[in-house]
Amino acid sequence: MTGKDAPIVVLTGAGISKESGLATFRDADGIWATVRIKDVATPDAYRRDPKRVYEFYNARRQGLVGGNIRPNAAHGALARLEREWPGGVLTVTQNIDDLHERAGAKNLIHMHGELLKIRCDVCGNVVAWRDDLGIEDACAACNTAGRMRPHVVWFGEMPFEMERIERAISAAGVFMSIGTSGNVYPAAGFVMLARQAGARTVELNLEPSEGATLFEEKIYGPASQVVPVYVERLLHGAGD
Ligand code: APR
Secondary structure, X not given: OOOOOOOEEEEEOOHHHHOOOOOOOOOOOOHHHOOOHHHHOOHHHHHHOHHHHHHHHXXXXXXXXXXXXXXXXXXXXHHHHHHHOOOOEEEEEOOOXXXXXXXXXXXXXEOOEEEXXXXXXXXXXXXXXXXXXXXXXXXXXXXXXXXXXXXXXXXXXXXXXXXXXXXXXXXXXXXEEXXXXXXXXXXXXXXXXXXXXXXXXXXXXXXXXXXXXXXXXXXXXXXXXXXXXXXHHHHHOOOO
């Protein structure tokens, strides 16, 4: 297997949080089966009907903080990998939940933002937020009311920290993609960048993703089962 001084980059998606009780997006029982992206997850939707957008994210925030949601064994295994892998691990998540950090991840990028933060559209101030958000809420920094928005990346907006992510993938020895359907760019393109960098590419998912053929190694099954086994193999497995 890969030398233990090689850095690892892990990309995660909604599938890793499914067994924690959070819905994915594109599965039959996923979020986009009940609500349209263009109604709740675009800058246009927010301009047109901010109340609808607030309600969508308020419900998801309530589900995350009040819903008995906990990290599962896959989040735990990745946090362990980060602690124990000599070459260093960066986790890049598309998820806006906080389950990676609750499992102990420290080197983590939320490329699509965070559900438990809000941001002022006027001055850019970001604050932690666990309650419902409404049009009447004002920015604590610039005092403007009605312009606080979820600190999440909507369709048509640029994900966060792209330069840092691309630099890390270009230097990676292993690129793991976990629980993502490979439908949304730029994340879906990371595997190509990893291949160009000569990294070993691994997909761990319930089923083959859109980009499955691009991965050298593929392991299919529920994340809470396959991720801990793969992490153990990386840390202590025989070379292959
Ligand atoms: N273990 C592993 N994988 C799973 C599990 C599980 N228990 N359950 C479902 N999956 C897989 C599905 O088979 C699917 O391939 O997780 C993937 C989830 O795909 P999506 O719902 O498309 O989620 P994701 O890839 O994270 O979406 C990317 O799209 O709408 C946006 O911004 C949103 O960050 C999100 C982005």
